[in-house]
Amino acid sequence: MEFMRIHVATDHAGLEFSKHLQEHLSAKGHEVVDHGPAEYDALDDYPSFCINAAIGVARDEREGVDALGVVFGGSGNGEQMAANKVEGIRAALVWSESTAVLAREHNNANVISIGARQHPVEDAIRFIDRFIETPFTGDERHVRRIAQLGEYERTGRIAGKQVDEL
Numbered sequence: 001m002e003f004m005r006i007h008v009a010t011d012h013a014g015l016e017f018s019k020h021l022q023e024h025l026s027a028k029g030h031e032v033v034d035h036g037p038a039e040y041d042a043l044d045d046y047p048s049f050c051i052n053a054a055i056g057v058a059r060d061e062r063e064g065v066d067a068l069g070v071v072f073g074g075s076g077n078g079e080q081m082a083a084n085k086v087e088g089i090r091a092a093l094v095w096s097e098s099t100a101v102l103a104r105e106h107n108n109a110n111v112i113s114i115g116a117r118q119h120p121v122e123d124a125i126r127f128i129d130r131f132i133e134t135p136f137t138g139d140e141r142h143v144r145r146i147a148q149l150g151e152y153e154r155t156g157r158i159a160g161k162q163v164d165e166l
Contacts, residue, residue, distance in 0.1 A: 003028075004066035004132070007111075009035040009053035011046035011079070014072025014116035017124060021070065024125050030132075046073050050082035054089045057110050061088065069111035070128055080113035087153055090146070095119070100127040104134035106142050 006025050010018040015037065022032045035053040037044050050071045060067035069091070071079040076093050083091035091111035092103035095118065103109035112131045114124045136142070148158045157163055 002066060003030055004068060005031045005033060005056075005060055006132070007033045007035060007053040007056035007060075007067060007069040008071075009046070009049035009069070009079070010037070010072040010116070011049065011074070012037070012040055012042050012044050013074035014079075014114075015040055017072050017114075017116040017121050020121050021072075021125060021128065025128075028129075046071075046079055047082040050079045051086060054083040054086035054091065054111055058086050058088045061110065067110075068132060071111060071113045072116045072124075073113070074115060074117040076113040076115035076118070080111075083111045083113065088150070090149070094127050094131065097127060097130045100131040101134045104131055105137045106139075108136040108142065108146055 008018055008022055022034060025032050033056055035056065036049040053069045053071055057067050057069040069083065071083050073079040080091045080093045083089050089111055090107055090109045091113050092107060092109040093113045094100045094103060100112065103112065112128060114127060148161065152158050152163065
């Protein structure tokens with residue numbers, strides 16, 4: 001397995017998960033960047049933490065650094081939504097090994113989101129390990145679809161496709 005930089009963020013619901021995950025990833029030789037929170041606060045707001053992790057991934061990708069992101073929350077839904085607000089990020093909500101693998105193989109996802117209240121930490125670590133070790137297939141149909149998402153993200157259009165006005 002290739003070692004890489006892993007950007008991690010959570011909210012209060014995923015703080016214990018995040019600590020276990022960071023120890024696990026560091027022990028495997030990955031460089032872990034923790035985007036917070038630093039301490040438990042039941043009223044914290046996850047968007048900035050998750051957006052900062054996603055920005056870290058996007059910045060690293062632009063600079064040619066191998067990087068992925070992992071965000072946690074109670075369900076993982078809001079954390080995924082926050083990460084996906086960053087241009088170039090394809091954050092996938094993962095709930096099984098299969099969805100972790102498909103997120104990488106078919107969508108070249110660069111951020112994984114997991115619900116800390118939905119899975120035991122051992123399962124979440126297994127999902128993340130599968131996500132990290134699975135390469136993008138590079139199949140033409142997947143490349144084409146990902147390019148369309150990026151084009152829409154940048155321009156609000158997809159060449160040759162009907163996209164309604166907002």
